Amino acid sequence: MRLLIDIAVTLLRAKLRQSIIAAVGVMFSIAMFVTLLGFMNGLNQLLDGLILNRTPHVRLYNELKVSDLQPIDLVHPMDTNTTNGGSYNMIRSVKPKDELPRLRNATAIMEALEKDDRVMSVSPRLVAQVLFNIGTTDLTGVVNGVEVMKEVQYYKFQDYLVKGDPYDLASGNNTIVLGKGLADLMEAKVGDLVQVTTATGDRSMLRVVGYFQTGVADYDKVQCYANIKTVQKLLARPGSYYTDINVKLHDLTNAPTLAREFASRFGVQAVDIQTANAQFETGSDVRNIISYAVGVVLLVVAGFGIYNILNMMIYEKLDAIAILKATGFNGSDVQRIFLLLSIIIGVVGGLGGLVFGFTLQKVIDNIPFNTEALPTVKTYPIDYSLEYYVIAVSFALLTTWVAGWFPARKASQVDPVEIIRGK
């Protein structure tokens, strides 16, 4: 084998320019493959992150709706047996019961969820519709009462906080973080007091401690965050009053099953992230398919380059093949020599491609990318996953092997008598 490698290397050195061109072809395609996938996936993660970072995997809530069983159904159940005449209960204009939109038994549910080892974190929320009073006009808004430190830990709250410190919100009483859009409308500066009216007419003054920006303008014009205790006080509700429980799971893919399980176990409504955001996975998948397709095409083109060059080399080296065979090298030796040529080109080009690809990724990673929508992003995103490098190199080896195999086979079948007598 040493001898065959030796021969292959010598043949390559004799055709140095062609060999380098072939290797550069592989190098470029590998580099493009790695860069493209890294960039695409960086973008994917960024865009998915917009949703994934801030969305609970399962959200438990209590929707106010009409009861399925009205009092008359309990006294006189519907009779579908038509032989006795049968009967239906018909009630028009049924309205939901006067009930608070809270989760019953929220504390007990949270305790049960905390013990579940499929669950990563449990955080309560209290969402309140409010009006912000500015002079004589009112702006509608939604105040999300949250446990600030849990939001920071599990939902990257601080990433969206363009001004202010989450600790101020966590520790302060009667403090609020306004959506950037809302703050601009109200011309509220950090430290200002804003007046808030709840749906029941209670008024309070809250101090602005920061702005946050998600990039979705409509959302930023309405949503605000406050400590959950502040919102409970605002609504004059007790400390166990929550409207939502947000659950983050260890495994995202379990969300639909667990949502159903929690809904029936706790008697609440539950929605999973896949149902709530069906579009985001589709988008990522399509982008992934496109980038893989382009990458594979690049490699196949490089493969054809190698195939061509090896084919040419075999025609030029017919004499050498004939004499190798005449002096005792058998067909499989010759095949191995040419396969080695191809694989050496593949390995050299592939490794060069990884280095070049990494460099390109670094370059893209340093190009400034400022957008209103993504306050924390300063440069183009890149995903430096090792996965792409591994895929690229294995695919490069596979392509070069296939591209080399056919010419190598042809070389192994060269009949030395025909070549030597042909002169």
Next chain:
Amino acid sequence: MVLEVEKVNKYFHDPVTIQVLKDVSLSVAQGEFVSITGKSGCGKSTLLYILSTMDTDYEGELRIDGEATRMATPARLAAIRNEKIGFVFQFHYLLTEFSVLHNVMLPGLKLGKKSKAEVEHRAMELLRELEIGDHALKGANQISGGQKQRVAIARAMINDPHIIMGDEPTGNLDSRNSEIVFEIFQRIAQEHKRSLLVVTHDEDFAKRTDRIIEMDDGRVVS
């Protein structure tokens, strides 16, 4: 016997089937210097390539060093060529990418019975014996035609084969270089006790060999 053939028949099928070798039988003993002569197209080269084991499309028996080759696998035939047969062709067929020394060494390295250093030593010995030791490190393209043919002879000798076959080995050389090649061949037969089987149409060359096999129209006539 180093080489024996019995009743070899060979046909070419393209464009029409014609018989090019008719019941050819011959044998070569150790240390014998044999030449095959005949007119162009009489089948002498065709016979040589069958004897070389490179052409396997024939009928009859071929034994090299007592081993029947008719049913041997291509890999085994390659091994036989490597170890037991040396070739010298009309054209030198050196690998131009390699140095003179490396060209001579290749079949020896392929055989793998000696270390690289030993093969190199033996190759240098042969090159010196053929008076081209000074050119050992030159590229195969940087030496003259006569020198190239001597390198080819050294390459044929590297594994100490039982028999060296030549297809018009002097056909491309001037008379002075032909003389040198002939003398080398004679020395190989007499001093090294190797057999030689050379196809030639050079009458003077043939006359000076131990035995002449004359062919005509696919048959051995004398």
